[in-house]
Amino acid sequence: MHKKLVLLVLLACAIGIWFAAEWLRENSRTEVQVQMSKTQQDEWFVAYTFDESVTQATFVRNPDHTRIERWRPIDSDYYIGVDAESNHEYIARVDGQAFNSVAFELEPTYVSLRKDYAPFSPFSDGGMSWYSGRFKVCPQSCSSALWFDYAFSMEAPLSDFVRLPERSKRGELNWRESASDGQVVYVGPQQPGEPAEHGFETIIDPILPTSLKQRLLRDVPPLTEYFNQRMPHLAERPMLLASFSPTDNGRYGYQGGVIGNQMVLHWYGHSMAERITAPYFVEDTLWFVAHEFAHLYQAGQFSNDSAWIHEGAAEYMALEYLRSIRANSVYLNHRVSKASEQCLASNDRFELHYACGLLWAAEIDQKIKQEYPHGLFFLWYMYVQELNDKPRSDPLELYFELMAQLTGEEFAQQLRNQVAQRFAQLAAQQTAP
Ligand SMILES: [Zn+2]
Incomplete structure (x- = not known):
């Protein structure tokens, strides 16, 4: 009898602690609203709204300091600076006062960041894919970044589909993310098709040469089979995004990345036609795709x-x-x-x-x-x-x-x-x- 009572008291304590922990967890989460928008004229904006006012908002990912040039504050009372100690970029007001919201106009062009995913990868048909991790900020500082919730929204003209893996809507999509890496959001004219045989959801730039597009689609099944025979199978249907953007500064190359179950392949250069005649283009491409496949698995x-x-x-x-x-x-x-x-x-x-x-x-x-x-x-x-x-x-x-x-x-x-x-x-x- 006595033993039973002790057990009951212990159980009650455990339940009490569990409730307290849940309450703490719920209440220590702070939400940041990140509203991305694209206008008919293809101008891109990001606006942040914070639950409580802050004197500074610090970026989660800081591969370099290019936001300073590429992001223009809508209101000239704001600026992007670099913290001397942490080397992280942050948003603040010129007068140092607190704020609840802030907005920027963005430059939606391709840049290759050495240690991070490209913020924007344009498609030649007017589509765009962008990387959500680039846009995450922490109210004040990121020392407890794990506790932030991001309520993303993407607004676009109705002619555009906003797509995430297994999710797609015309004109607007809302979703939530934690402070983890992020995902790639497609905004553009390509609507989701029938699930393809090879099991990938594909978004492929029409400007890619037919030979490369065919090659990509033809290589996916044997690559999948090869990796399926050797590695644990993928838990979710992967998404493949392949795009090309022209450059006029002589730079050319390709960059890929795997974020969750999304594989992003991007080529850039003067023209794609010029690229595919380069020696070993087929082998280079296959190596590049197989390397990204390995990351997926x-x-x-x-x-x-x-x-x-x-x-x-x-x-x-x-x-x-x-x-x-x-x-x-x-x-x-x-x-x-x-x-x-x-x-x-x-x-x-x-x-x-x-x-x-x-x-x-x-x-x-x-x-x-x-x-x-x-x-x-x-x-x-x-x-x-x-x-x-x-x-x-x-x-x-x-x-x-x-x-x-x-x-x-x-x-x-x-x-x-x-x-x-x-x-x-x-x-x-x-x-x-
Ligand atoms: Zn790699």
């Missing part, structure tokens, strides 16, 4: 500090895929020897993650293949599964743990040393006079 398991893990693996998986379809071996050998050169000589951390990452992935693959035929893919299968079941604060440690299970402690330790040594060497070079 890596299921968001990205670590910024140890980018060699996912970037190197994506490079190696692309190489393995191209080998499996017997792509031009001269091209493939060239890619590998270029990575070897860069890994040896480069002073660029970013480049090392890709170049050395590819070589390290190859080493891991060979070692695992002595026991398991799927090599590196098998390690990634386990890694993605494990992280899906139980998110870890130290994915790097898990990666090495699983590697040790498949290859032995000695190999995993030797690889760990090799990685540490290369980055220590880089740090020494960078501090040298």
